[in-house]
Amino acid sequence: MINKKQIKILTLDDEVEYTQTLFHILSNSGYAVKTSNSPIEAFEMMKNESFDVVITDLMMPTIDGIQVLKHIKEYYPKTQVIIITGYGTIENAVEAIKKGALTYFIKGHDPENLLQEIENIKSMKEEGVLKNLDNEKQFSEVNGFLLETKSKVFAKTLEIAQKAAKSNVNILILGESGVGKEVFARFIHDSSRRSSGSFVPINCHSFSESLLESELFGHEKGAFTGAAATRIGRFETADGGTLFLDEIGDTSLDTQVKLLRVLESKSIQKVGSNASKKLDFRLVSATNQNLQEEITLGNFREDFFYRISSIVIRIPPLRARKEDLESLIAFFMKKAQKEQMIKISNMEPEVKNFLLQYDYPGNVRELKNIIERLVVLSEDGVITKDTLPICTNYEKKLVESRGFEIKPLKDIRKDFEIEYIQKVLHACSGNLTEAARHLAISRRQLFNKVSDYGLK
Template sequence: MKAKGRVLIIDDDAGIRDAAFQVLSREGYEVEMAGTAEEARRLVEEYEFDVILLDLKLPGVEGLELLQEIREEDPQAQVVVITAYGTVQVAVSAMKLGAADFLQKPFNPQELRLAVSRALEKKRLTLENIYLKRALAEKEGQVEFIGQSPAIRRVLEQAEMAAQTDSTVLLTGESGTGKGLLARLIHRMSPRAEGPFVAVDCGTLVPTLFESELFGHVRGAFTGATQHKIGKFELANGGTIFFDEIGNISLDIQAKLLKAVEEKEISPVGSHRLVRVDVRIIAATNKDLREEVRAGRFREDLYFRLHVISIQLPPLRERREDIPLLAEHFLKRYARKHCKPVEALSPEVLEAFLRYPWPGNVRELENTIERLVVFARKPVIGPEDLYFAGFEDQAPDLTLEEDLPLEEVEKRHVLRVLRACGGNKTLAAQKLGIDRKTLREKLKRWGVTP
């Protein structure tokens, strides 16, 4: 059975320690005990505790000073101070230093249970508040996966079955196919749906700060670390952590990530303290990780840890029957967003969309629709609007030789867009609906150095 939480009892009275241990263990808590300040410091440095019961009258140490040390070492731990000398002044001083509650000796088992339960709930709400603030900043809207094609129905069936388990899921597919959206959908359908969904964009994080983002850091861990920071693993506790473009992380971070995946324990940067995490892992990549393993760029052991359940998302060109549905969905969304009286796409525009190869997949279609809505001059978007929104320049290659390889179709289109953007890779990537790193990798593969 999973423990309710980890509790540390710090009291020099063996009778108090043992009695509290018995009460809390029976309640389902994982309990550690310390009879001295030295023992307490060692345990707090090595492990994460949800709740700490601290006797303010320990021999050889000022209780309030030890409280301050604990709060500096682990700001998220909820400290309940206990003493036989409960005065208003002591209580106020303890609360000012961050104590979560005050418990006066002698206390009965029910008072102890309530104090620990309240402190645990306070920690949960604190972490939830941090998560919600970050989630609000990253909000991407309602989870909605559009499509009726056999390929997408198969993907959604696999996702629904995977959601009912707690197994690690690896989502593969080209950029812009909807891997992030599917990850959110799996989380929403899972038993962890009430928990947090925390996304980690492995393609945009600075490598030197990646470890801090994942595992958090303590104050003073490195230059600029002026305060404690909770990592994304700990923020995702009880929910799902999603690694987008996991093939982009370095080998040394892969090793640390493997340890976290295997042991479900992490250690903040600059600390030896172990933090237990209960997370479900979903990862996504547009790379062939087996090829990356063969090339020595991705750890084989981490690959097998991630490749428990694998779902391949099809490119948009392999589910063309979904293009009208997607186009209508995006048209309504951006007409509302930009307050434009746009009602429909003309049959000619839809026909052009159905012929086009969409190398940037659904993301490119979405970006194209938004541009069309922004530049629309009448309720129905027609062929003349394609040029105005920068789409007509791509039209000459909409009908290509039947025997032209798909890779060549993509190459011609990407290079044409790049030329139209004057060689500006950032702008070209935006128009293509892919990230700059993906564009750079494609150009490198084709031997192009614009």
């Protein structure tokens, strides 16, 4: 049987007090609950964590409940949506049900009615009315990446990942930068029996050796200078779920020894503590390095390699599955238009030819970034060849024919940032606070950039 804690709920309302009220009602009833007061923040939370139910207010500034519903139904079709409404907007709530919401709840009514609706969702999940996440063929998108494919080699990789997910063994994901290794790790987690637990990612390259140890194991108060309070590490956070160690090839030999002990004992000790704690997690690791070569060079322990690689999944580069380019381009184009709130009506043939012929050394991530650039720099809904980045031999030929000036990468990045900030400011009617919110930076940071670039 599925218990209440396995039903994960996200509440969304621009009124802080109301989200706090819902949090207490739902958490006191035994559900796992997270809250948000901003649709943009909620969308980011949903990228990183799966929810069974989203309870959203209907009337919110900028992005309302109907728009939230459309976003969820497009990108997270297995998530159920309950609309929160007032007496004056019941007709709109009924309209939301026609568009895919499960039901609505009127503010001020007995919360038992809301709890009963969630119990109904729980029952549907138990009875299989709501399909389990490990059902094959259900996955089309994970964390903003399309997983549908016409490529036999990529389809085989997905098949291996689905089979591996049903086990409890440690998995090593190999592939070039940008192929979507974290996407596969999340896919494995969501396809596994641990999907109700946490997916905890950490990039080993982002931390020094000492900081990585503290980040993974946690520490006791006073364990080292600056340890002002006890902290739970990523291992403990992943208890009952999946720990994803990206860039595992960048860990030191000393760190590898400590990780090996954890994998062998399934227990940890916080930094500064002698007490051991048993944990239940599954490890998924990833790297773009050749670990066999690193073992030969003495940079990677062979015993650690065999411990983390019970199953090895090699993700093919994008150039090896060009039959997927058409659908990927369409997918990222649609996504970029929605995120940037820019409607594209036409694309010059040269741009389409480039997108289909380019080899994408940065793989899917590079394709996504190029599409975003093209959408942002479009004029009146038209994507022109003049907005293509300068990065390939194919493009150099275009450069020669157009007389483009080749600039250092830092200048291109600066130019792009200036153009993008200008477009966002224009879309927000010059409101710095609103623009900073959409850019996901502080108002001060945006003000400094406006000043540095001489924008008005």
